[in-house]
Every structure is written in C-alpha cells, then in structure tokens.
Amino acid sequence: MSDTLLPKAAVALFAACLLHVAEGRAATPLAVMVAVDASMGQHPISPLIYGVNFGTTETLRDLRAPINRSGGNSASTYNWRLDARNTGKDWYYESVPCDPASINDQFGARFVAISLKAGAIPMLTIPMIGWNAKLGPNRSRLASFSIVKYGPQQESDSKNFFQAGNGMAPDGTPLANTDPHDAQTPDDPENQQVRIRQLNSKFDTKDVRYYILDNEPSVWQLVHRDVRPVGAHADEIATKVATYSNAVKNADPHALIVAPEEWGWAGYHYSGFDQQYAATHGFDHTPDRETQTQGMDYVPWLLTQWKAAGHPIDVFSLHFYPQGGEYSDSDSTAVELARNRSTRDLWDTNYKDPTWINNVVALIPQMRDWVNRYYYPGTPLAITEYNWGGEKLMNGATAQADILGIFGREGLDIATRWTAPGPATPVYKAMKLYRNYDDRGGAFGETSISAIVPDPDLVSAFAALRGKDDAATVMLINKQLDNSADTTVSLAHLPDNGTVETWRLADNKLTHLPLSRYMNRQLRASLPKQSITLFVLHPAGQSAARKHA
Numbered sequence: 001m002s003d004t005l006l007p008k009a010a011v012a013l014f015a016a017c018l019l020h021v022a023e024g025r026a027a028t029p030l031a032v033m034v035a036v037d038a039s040m041g042q043h044p045i046s047p048l049i050y051g052v053n054f055g056t057t058e059t060l061r062d063l064r065a066p067i068n069r070s071g072g073n074s075a076s077t078y079n080w081r082l083d084a085r086n087t088g089k090d091w092y093y094e095s096v097p098c099d100p101a102s103i104n105d106q107f108g109a110r111f112v113a114i115s116l117k118a119g120a121i122p123m124l125t126i127p128m129i130g131w132n133a134k135l136g137p138n139r140s141r142l143a144s145f146s147i148v149k150y151g152p153q154q155e156s157d158s159k160n161f162f163q164a165g166n167g168m169a170p171d172g173t174p175l176a177n178t179d180p181h182d183a184q185t186p187d188d189p190e191n192q193q194v195r196i197r198q199l200n201s202k203f204d205t206k207d208v209r210y211y212i213l214d215n216e217p218s219v220w221q222l223v224h225r226d227v228r229p230v231g232a233h234a235d236e237i238a239t240k241v242a243t244y245s246n247a248v249k250n251a252d253p254h255a256l257i258v259a260p261e262e263w264g265w266a267g268y269h270y271s272g273f274d275q276q277y278a279a280t281h282g283f284d285h286t287p288d289r290e291t292q293t294q295g296m297d298y299v300p301w302l303l304t305q306w307k308a309a310g311h312p313i314d315v316f317s318l319h320f321y322p323q324g325g326e327y328s329d330s331d332s333t334a335v336e337l338a339r340n341r342s343t344r345d346l347w348d349t350n351y352k353d354p355t356w357i358n359n360v361v362a363l364i365p366q367m368r369d370w371v372n373r374y375y376y377p378g379t380p381l382a383i384t385e386y387n388w389g390g391e392k393l394m395n396g397a398t399a400q401a402d403i404l405g406i407f408g409r410e411g412l413d414i415a416t417r418w419t420a421p422g423p424a425t426p427v428y429k430a431m432k433l434y435r436n437y438d439d440r441g442g443a444f445g446e447t448s449i450s451a452i453v454p455d456p457d458l459v460s461a462f463a464a465l466r467g468k469d470d471a472a473t474v475m476l477i478n479k480q481l482d483n484s485a486d487t488t489v490s491l492a493h494l495p496d497n498g499t500v501e502t503w504r505l506a507d508n509k510l511t512h513l514p515l516s517r518y519m520n521r522q523l524r525a526s527l528p529k530q531s532i533t534l535f536v537l538h539p540a541g542q543s544a545a546r547k548h549a
Contacts, residue, residue, distance in 0.1 A: 029486040029526065034453050036463045036474060037492040041450035045408035045464060048121075050435050051416035053385065054104045059420050060118030063428070064435040064443070068115040068122055069212070069384055069416040070107050071261070073223050075125035076215050077184060078107040079132035080195040086133040086144070086184055088223045092157040092164040093144035095133035095183040104419065108195075109202055121209055123258065123384070123416065124199075126192050126248060128214040128240045131184040131227040142183035144226035149182070150175050167226065180227040189247035196251035210256050211248050212384065213241050216263040216319065218272035218298070231272030234288045234298055238305035245312035256314040258382060260302055263319050265357045269297040303374035315414065316371050319385035320345070320363055323355040326399070327389040333481065336395040339388055340479040341457045343402045347410050364410040382414035383407075390427070394530040397426035397505060398479045401532045404434050405462030405475055408448050426508045433475070433534050437503045437510070444534070445473040459485050459527070472537040478527035489523040495539035496521055506531035 051067035052059070060068055077086035077095075085107065086095045099105040106114060107125065115122035136142050143164035147156055153165030154172065167175050199208055216223070217240075221231040237260065245257045262268055266275055271293075274286035293301040299318070306312050321327045322345060324338040344351035345361040353361050364381065371379040388403065390396025400417075407415050421428040434444045445464025451474065453461045462475045472494055478485045497520065502513040506528045518537060527533055 029484040030458060030480065032453065032459045032485050032487045034451060034459075034461045034474075034476065034487055034489040035492070036461070036472075036489055036494070037450040037452075038463075038465065038472065039449075039493040041409070041448060042465075043411055043448055045444075045446050045448050046411075046413045047446070049407040049412050049415040050404065050431065051120075051123075051414065052420035053416050053418045054106065055115075055118075055120070055420040056103050057114050057118045059423065060115065060120045062423065062436060062439075063420075063431050064441065065118075065120055065420075065431075067210075067414065067416060068111075068118075068120040069125075070111045070123065071125045071212055071215050071384065072418075073215060075107055075212075076127050076129045076220070076224060077131060077133050077227075078125070078127060079134065079185070079187075080108050080198075081191075082133065082135055082139075083108060084133040084135050084139075086131075086224070086226075089167075089225070090223070092155070092161070092166055093183065093226045094157065094161055094164045095135060095142040095144070097135060097139045097141075109199060112199065112203055112208055116203065116207055122207070123210040123212055124208060125212045125215055126196075126244060127187055128217070128244050129220055129224060129228060130187055131180060131224075132187045132191075134181075134183065134185040144177055144180075144183040145175055146182065150177075174225070176229065177226040182226075184227050189244050192244065193247050193251040196248060196255075200252055205252060206254050208252070209254065210258050210315065211252075212261055212317070213244050213248075213257060213259040213313075215261050216267065217260065218267040218270070218275055219263055221272055221276050231274070231276035233273045234271040234292045234301060235305075237271070238302050238309075241302070242306060242309040242312045257312060258315040258317045258384065259313045260299060261317050261319065261384060262299060264321060265323070265359075265361065268299045268318065271298050274298070300370050300374050303370060307375050311376065313375075313379075315380045315382050316367060316375065317382035317384045317414075318363070318367060319418075320361075320383055321385070321387060322389075323353070323357055325389075327387050329389065329392065331390070331393055331395065336390070336393075336481055339390060339395055339399040343388070343399060343406060344456075346403065346406050364406075364412055368411075380413035382416075383412065384414065384416050385418040386415065387418045391421050391425045392427075394426050394506070394508065395479075395481070397430040397508075398477050398530055398532060400427045401430040401433065401475065401477050401505075402456075402460050402479070404431065405460065405477070408444070408464065409451075409462055411448075426505065429505050429508065429510045430532055432510065433503060433505055433532055437534060438512070442503075442536070444475060445471070459487065461489075466536075470539060474523070474535040474537065476525065476527055476533045476535070478529060478531050478533075480529050483529055485527040487525050487527055489525070489535075491518070491521040491523060491537070494521060494537065498537055498539045498541075501536040501538065503534045503536075504528075504531060505533075 445466035451463040
C-alpha cells in the first residue's frame with residue numbers, strides 16, 4: 001500500500017492506528033513460566049567466579065570479590081625492579097614508571113597488598129615475552145619509536161611525551177624498531193624467580209597463589225611489535241610455558257600456574273605466527289598448523305604438549321569479548337539486543353555466533369572438553385578477561401547478571417571481569433546483587449540448582465541453595481528493552497510456602513522491596529523492563545533475619 005493511493009489524512013490516521021497497536025503490544029507484559037527444581041542440576045558454585053581485574057581495596061570489600069587479577073597488555077613488559085611498564089600499541093609504545101596512585105598501574109607488591117587488605121586472592125602476571133620496560137634518567141619516559149630517531153609519524157603523544165610516536169610512518173607504513181633496547185631491556189625466567197622470592201619474603205608464601213603466564217601471547221606481534229615484530233610460533237609458547245612454570249614453582253612451591261590466557265576466537269585456533277601470516281595470505285595454508293600442530297587447533301595442541309611435559313599448568317584460562325559491538329558504551333537497539341543474546345556464546349552448544357566468528361563458541365563446554373580430552377580431566381577453568389560493555393546502562397547490568405549466573409550454572413571455576421566497574425554504575429550493582437546486596441554479606445546461594453525459562457534472550461533465571469540459613473535464592477533477569485514480564489515461578493522440591501525477601505535493580509537503583517510470601521511452591525512477580533530481581537526464599541517458620549545469625 002502506497003501513500004500515493006490514499007488521501008494524506010487517511011494515511012495519517014492509518015499511521016496513528018499502527019502506532020496505537022504497537023504501543024498497546026509493548027504495554028502488555030510478557031507472561032513467563034520459570035521452572036525451579038532443587039533436585040536437579042545440583043553442584044557447588046565456585047566463589048572465585050565473582051572476581052575482577054584491578055579492584056581497589058574498597059571495591060573488593062564492597063563486592064566481596066574473592067579474587068583480584070593484575071594483567072593486561074602492560075603486564076607483559078612489567079619491570080619489577082624499576083616498577084615500570086611499556087604501554088605497547090595501547091599508548092605510543094612508551095616505557096613509563098608505574099603510578100602508585102592508579103589501581104590500573106599496579107603489577108607488583110602494592111597490588112598484592114591492596115588485594116590482601118580486602119581478603120581477596122591476588123593473581124599476578126609473570127612476563128614471558130622476554131623484554132621489560134626500562135626508564136631514562138630520574139625515572140623519565142622512553143619511547144620505542146622516538147620521532148628523533150625514527151622520523152615523523154602519523155601520531156605522537158602530544159599530551160605527555162611528544163617524541164613518542166605510534167610507530168607508523170606518515171604514509172601508514174609500519175616502522176621497524178631497529179633496537180629493542182631503545183625503551184626495553186631483556187628479561188628471562190631467572191629474573192622472574194628472583195621477583196617471586198622477593199614477594200614471598202614480604203608476604204606469606206600462600207598469599208600469592210595464582211601466577212598467570214603472560215597475556216595473550218598470540219597477539220604480541222600486534223601489541224608489542226617494538227620487541228616482538230614476528231608472531232610467536234606454537235612450539236615457542238608451548239616451551240616457554242613449561243620453562244616459566246618450572247621456574248615459578250621452584251621459587252614458590254605453593255604456586256598455581258594459569259595459562260595460556262589467549263585473547264579470543266582466532267587465538268584459540270591459531271598461533272601468533274599463523275595469525276600474522278593469515279592477515280596477508282589467508283587461513284587456507286597456515287604454516288604452524290601444517291608443520292607444528294599437525295593440523296590441530298592451537299590451544300588444544302598446547303594442552304597436548306603440556307601434558308607430555310608433565311603438569312606445567314594448574315588452571316586452564318582464556319579470555320573472551322563478544323564481537324558484535326557489545327564491548328562498548330553503545331546503547332543502540334541493535335547492540336543492546338546483541339548483548340541480550342550473545343551471552344549464549346558462553347554456554348549454548350546450539351547457538352551459532354552471527355559475527356565474523358560464524359561458528360558455535362559454547363566457550364565453557366568447549367574449554368571443559370579440551371582439558372578432558374587433551375590435558376587432565378577436571379583441570380580448573382578460568383575466564384580471566386571478559387566484558388560485555390554498557391557499564392553505565394541497565395542493558396549492561398542485565399548482561400553482567402546473566403553472565404555471573406551462567407558462570408555458576410555451568411561450573412566455571414574462576415572469572416575476573418575486565419575491569420572492576422565504577423561503584424555508581426548499574427554493572428557494579430548487578431555484581432553486588434550476587435555478593436553483598438544488603439551491605440551485610442547477603443549473597444546468592446553457593447549450590448546451583450536447575451532454573452529453566454522459555455527464552456533466555458528475554459528473561460533468564462538462575463537458582464541456588466544457601467547453606468548458612470537453608471534459604472533458596474532465585475535471580476530473575478528481565479532483559480527486554482521496553483517490556484515488563486509477569487513471571488510465575490514453580491518451586492519443585494522446595495518447602496511448600498514461606499517468606500520472600502526481594503532485592504531489585506532497576507533504573508540503576510538497588511532497592512529492598514517489602515517482605516512477602518510464596519505459597520504452594522509457587523512464586524509470582526512482575527519484573528520491570530531491564531531489571532534484575534533477587535528473591536531469597538525462607539521456609540515457613542524461619543525468620544528472614546536468621547540469615548545473619
């Protein structure tokens with residue numbers, strides 16, 4: 001139907017009717033049936049899934065975050081003797097002194113102290129790249145691509161250090177660093193051993209438990225091309241991890257080694273050398289896959305090599321960031337809907353990622369399959385960097401709540417969000433709902449139980465049992481952008497009736513709703529759009545206040 005065939009008044013009336021119908025639909029709450037069954041899916045939820053990267057003591061305490069990671073690109077070049085780092089591609093390849101006032105600049109003893117003060121386990125990154133930052137006179141900055149030495153470049157650090165260029169000639173040609181000693185100095189396993197022994201002389205030997213072996217080694221050639229212009233071969237990383245693991249464990253018998261810390265989909269399947277080669281030649285005939293890994297994907301092959309070497313890693317770790325624009329501040333409808341569904345990449349073996357990945361990720365089941373087939377079954381799994389963006393948006397908060405629920409349900413062992421969110425943000429409050437919703441240690445249960453919903457892209461649900469007060473906890477997440485949800489929750493193999501304590505995050509406000517009741521093993525609730533609601537179910541005859549006994 002074209003408006004050229006109708007009078008303008010009729011067209012306007014028709015459009016108004018359509019708008020009225022659309023608004024009427026949006027105003028109708030979605031009816032959702034949630035099935036919770038305490039007899040199914042029971043397994044412990046690891047408290048270490050609620051970790052962060054670079055959390056302050058105050059943040060760690062408030063979120064009751066049990067583990068705190070110091071990692072990222074700069075950790076690859078951290079010089080513990082100078083307390084300095086090289087920023088790599090992230091900021092003009094500068095070697096800079098670490099800033100004691102910035103939590104994101106802590107890679108050594110200060111970070112350990114910050115974490116331990118809050119009762120959190122520190123995770124420290126041990127460089128393997130072979131180079132550490134060095135400084136000039138009076139702890140001054142040094143540049144890997146100095147304009148004085150390498151000539152004019154596309155960009156320079158006009159804010160802090162004008163002579164530091166971005167390593168790109170004015171015509172866009174990458175410049176080669178002819179001497180890595182310009183801003184860095186060689187490193188080796190023995191130097192890192194001394195570092196660990198010094199840390200253990202300052203802290204109890206069991207305080208620094210987890211040591212991460214470098215950061216995303218298959219992209220060294222992109223991030224740190226001043227010292228590593230050629231991508232690392234698969235066999236180099238296999239050997240380095242075994243060598244550095246041995247060095248760390250000789251210095252600290254309590255050490256738990258975390259690796260390989262790869263960045264994402266391509267890094268799971270191809271070495272750094274192959275990724276660099278494929279950027280020019282394509283993925284049809286990648287050299288390492290053909291000559292080193294015998295056709296195997298890169299990360300599973302690494303596991304086979306480490307098993308043959310003994311038991312060099314204690315925790316199998318990867319990073320994951322969604323690739324559809326979610327890791328951003330975007331509040332576009334397309335990105336927000338992508339946030340709602342792309343958490344399936346963490347668990348759903350039937351979900352094909354629609355981005356350039358164009359494949360089933362199912363990350364946690366895939367990680368478990370890899371360690372069970374190629375390493376030692378039951379090896380702990382860690383996702384030490386993840387972020388779904390939207391930190392200041394309720395859409396980001398519903399995604400974060402969904403992720404934490406998935407981690408618990410799927411049996412992940414360790415997770416640390418990149419990075420700790422700001423306390424005023426919805427994402428922070430979503431994390432707090434799981435760990436300290438009442439500022440007195442109120443938390444989601446520690447034993448996962450089954451919670452089934454018809455469509456987790458619209459409304460997701462997670463449930464658990466809490467041992468200290470025999471309560472059941474149910475987390476309902478309404479991801480819908482513009483619609484409320486009327487939910488009916490059936491509660492199989494739980495007490496028939498009892499009291500309900502309700503905490504809700506909506507419009508960036510965390511509120512405690514009036515005490516209510518559930519009857520006949522059924523709970524009913526209306527969920528506002530883009531909201532997260534935690535129900536704490538106390539059996540009849542048990543006071544809600546008992547949870548703090």
